[in-house]
Amino acid sequence: MLSRIGSLSTGRASRTRRLQAVLSDQGGSDMKLVWLFDEFLKDTVNLNKTRIDLLEASIPALKSFVRDSDWKPKVRTFEEQGSWAHQTIIRPVDNGEFDADLLVMVDPVEGWSADEYVESLGRVFAASKTYEDKVKTWDYCVTITYAGDRKIDLAPCVVGRRWDGSMEVCNRKGSFEQTAPVDYTAWMKERNTYSGNNSFRKVTRLVKYLRDIKETFTCPSVLLTTLLGNQIQWLDKGSDAFADVPTTLKTVMGRLDNWLQMHPTRPPVTNPKLSTEDFSPLFGTDDQYSNFRTVISRYRKWIDEAHATEGRQESIKAWQKVFGTEFAKGDVVKAAADSISENTEQSLVSRFLDSTAAHLNGIVDMVRDYGISILPPSFARPPHMQTPRWRSIPQPVDIAVSAEWRPTSSAQSARTVAAGQALRAQGGLYFRASLVGGTPVPPEYYVEWRITNTGAVAMSARAGRGGFEVSNKADGRWEELAYRGIHMAEAFVVRRSDDVLVGVSKPFYVVIE
Template structure:
């Protein structure tokens, strides 16, 4: 499910920089501009230009609660005979000699940083205009000299891509992917490179298309396209600044290993996002999106759903279970909305279920079970399924039981599968099974998905030498629409 409303809430409450901090940033800038204009700093100031995430409106809240960064270019006329280092160093001295900023300022290679402890950092970078030719812009590197830049044109390109995506969705998705990078810390990719990679996946002909209908759809589209593009480039590719062909962003990937890791991680997140889109049932879908973005996604909704399940959903389930032994088909709709956690403990023990007859070991092992959806019984590969995931009535599931450490069961142990059907259709057709069945597929049990209802599969591990029951799995709930 797309859960568009939850995406809006997640961005507002967790991802986006809150308004209070934006207001503090806006309040700091006029004082810094006035200070620079009023000093005896030699370069003539033309204007100031916002740059980076601040200018692009993709700035996000720091995940660690620390300071956030904003970039401000100081556009100046060239000073005859000055090196790039002189622009940066002289600006740094102007701040360090000030009683107001001496404890807040630090000079770096490209900029002077003013830090408001625990809240924000503002990078002030000199940018020399018309030094090479009329209209040229150059940032100043104390170690590397003058470097051509195109901040105004790049921001315009970014806004153009955002207009193609519609509903401000490119900006919102860029914030989401930056949050994903920062919260997971599974890959490194500077924001300008990440923004360019995502922006390159949007074209003029995408405007008003279904692929950009809303934020979760745009996220799926851009991550899918980015993954496809990365798959075509096993080695680190060139990524040009779209408005400055002489600037290649690819060194920002880092090492070859870091680029390889970036490709791997993007492919993983693309898969998780596709799965979250395809997941039916509100609670299950929230859980799938939380796999991508962490527990903060849909947090308030999860709490509310849990409360609703305890009050309303649980009562509804109880009413359905008491109305008929078949549990009625409406139970599927309740589980779809609330998740399998709404089912009472005794649901897995309906009257028609058979009890095990083997002698039992004193301490039964907890046996892990997996399920894989396959189109046909003869298929050799499929898709992993979670317990309680909503499934269509086609194909089937291949169940497997494993040792407690996740390894295959030793050959001296066999598995008996208790398959229990519920639901009006299954019961009416005499398919309300609740007995034990041997494995009928390669190291597992194959079951077709025929009847609407909430069904169960359980593995009972029996030691062959003495016919002793040594392990049992938890019920694996299968929900068929």
Template sequence: MRRGRRPLPSRRTRPSPRLQSLLPRQGEPVMKLLGLFDDFLKETVNLNQTRIDLLEESIGALKTFLRASDWKPKIVGFEEQGSWAHGTIIRPVDDDEFDADLLVMVEPVEGWTAADYVEELGRVFSGTGVYADKAKVWDYCVTITYAGQRRIDLAPCVVGRLWPGSLEVCNRKGGFERSEPVQYTAWLKERNAYSGLNSFRKVTRLLKYLRDIKETFTCSSVLLTTLIGYRIDWMEKDNPDFADVPTTLKTLTGRLDDWLQRHPNKPIVANPKLVTEDFGEFWDTQEKYANFRNVIHRYRGWIDEAFQMEGRQESIAAWQRVFGDEFGKASVIKVAADAASDGQARVRGLLSSTAAHFNELVDVVKNYGISILPPDFCRPPHMKQPRWRPAPNLAKVNVAAEWRESRSSAPGRAIRAGEILPARGGLYFRVDMEDGSTTTAGHQVQWRITNTGTVAIAKGQGRGGFEGENMSHGRWEPLAYRGVHMSEAFVIRRSDDVLVAKSDPFYVVIE
């Protein structure tokens, strides 16, 4: 960090052409973490094989039971429906029960109402000792619950009642309803084929997991899957925008966000194979849709930022912001173990007693993260000590940082401690109390800006003293010198000059 240098343009989530130079140029490497995405899907997101095997075993038993029962409709077949059929079923959060849907395709029964098909199906299951305690009748289906494991919904679907080949599901309260479940499933399989490498299905699972783990928006699975499906078409087969899972995730989330931003009001989301059916009705209020629109916009920004990260540990941290700590968890644990054994020894060899640390230290932090730094790194010899009398119990405050093109430019993107930054532009620092509030008028904030690294020390910029705010409610610091630097906030009560709160060091890594 350095005073008085005019910064260059910033990188934004949605950059204008003028700011494109700050993003990795086409052909420059980004850290895609393909192996970690595969592991995350297999170990955390996907329904595990044991559960799939149990599901298929239960489905087989239910088919055998129904064919041998006295249920009057003639069964012409069974069709998987929903996430199971679409290949987008995911493991439930907290290992809860998961759902699978099975359509029972039947010929019409003369004189039967839609309610008869469902209620008679419920009677068949309730009248046997095997399923009596497991069966429950709903409007469209009979649910068989295997406690703590899975739920299977069996829904009658009448074939050819209106005309040869017509399909209708049965609503006990609303009568027969047209449906095209087989064609809809085929449509989704086409989307997946266009994307290649099964990436459409994998991205759909990731977004469903994001919905379930974050609980920040509501969107039924069929609606979410349809929205994603509409974002890809046949002409895009072998498009590099779908080259792998993270690339497909970035592409489809970006396209979905663009579409949502063009529709501020709750839109119609037609079933692509039955245009009279509007899946958008699952947002039963404008408020729920508006929330979904806003949240997807926010996650799109996080995904774009994570995709652009180049350092492995920085990239993992960025994706953990999106998906939580389970993403890359094994890799993070391994890095921590490596650091405990020989990683910190490597860092020690790059440190000097004057804080004129070797330039290679930045590369090590880039690969391993700031946790690799030893505890005494934040106490270099040129750092000044606070001169204020401390309160008996110091409060904790947090430092927030924001990248800006220049001191006078508009707010930019938030920066995490330890994020690798180019020597461009600068950071606007501000103080937030732990409860999220800002400091009051009765206090002042002093900033301790400490530089390290050979370049800064050699040029007499090994700052470590205290400086006041130079902007409204914050401090601006240009980014200039390669190294691992620190920013700390100290809150002093004006009435008696007592130090009442301080922050932990906020590490700024400039490459």
């Protein structure tokens, strides 16, 4: 998830709309920022339309391939499953692959064991020139991977083997396992109807985003969706407790925390449409359940505080404590108070900038509050930054950079950090480069890093660091967080055989408070 730098004119129309929203916000004493939640979902959390379109464009070809193949089972139909079917699929926070589940509903084949359904489907795809380099067979499904962007899992589901209408997924280890995917999806849609305004789906996406961006707890999506859905009942329909998205989030997380606190040890979490299926083993170990219980309680407290906080700027900061600086990242809160015009914006930013990149510390505060987009294009190319020394292909491919914060370079504990996220001057970041979609850089290429610092303290201490560095870890680079400022890390991928530059990343902005 890379921040983009642009001119002050970029997105001005959008900021004008935000300003109008500021002036017309009728949120009451609790600054719920409903409009900003909608924007956060649209711009950051939801899987973008382009990728949805790519997913949906792939499905008809897969269906036709299976139907037209010599696969022995008779195909009845196909059913969407999981987050895709529930409309709770979210954008991967690391810009990596997303996946979707498709059940292949088939009649039973006399004499077949469970493993034959999965393995034979895998062989059919592997024998195809179209899919032979995209297919992998797992315990329950066959996965088709498209260029590191998306994965589609096709899982055979046998209908009517045990009794008329029974449904069973197939485990390659030899067992048929009863399932109720259609009924579960209907249950999930029913919860969404009770909450109103599509708010249950939106809240589920928000909590999944919280799980993925914080990485402080683990909880697979089917378990998480069930836990959240269990907190909504038919009596809630039309209730003030579900008046809007932030209020629904507060209500559902509060109820979930209350339920978890009543269960010090891991409780059963049954499929609401299949009482014999217990999702609770997905919690993992007892320690993982205990951690989940503790973390949900912490986030419940933060959400309650944010929902009750008065004052728009204070409320935004409180919600950013929950969701990080991507929430309301482009909001012009202070601009509204100062009636900022285009010239005034430029004046405020330029007040802190210096042609040597030894800018005043106030620019860090502005970026923390307004986002990276307020910086002029020239910020990304300060005078002391070195130019690449390699010959280059005409259009280098895009390279993705991800970062983990660690207390020391050798520490095993880590948490993902987003570009532009405000950090303290402690510990350090472990940067990794990959192809967009998450595929590792192939071994016939090497990566060098351009590490550039800015800010008066950093420029003085490191004499304008802006050159190229080799990887100092097995697959990336470690950098300590030491100097207040807005710094940049960029990855350059070079072909070993002829030292030609073939890939370049956008700047990964590191904001140190």
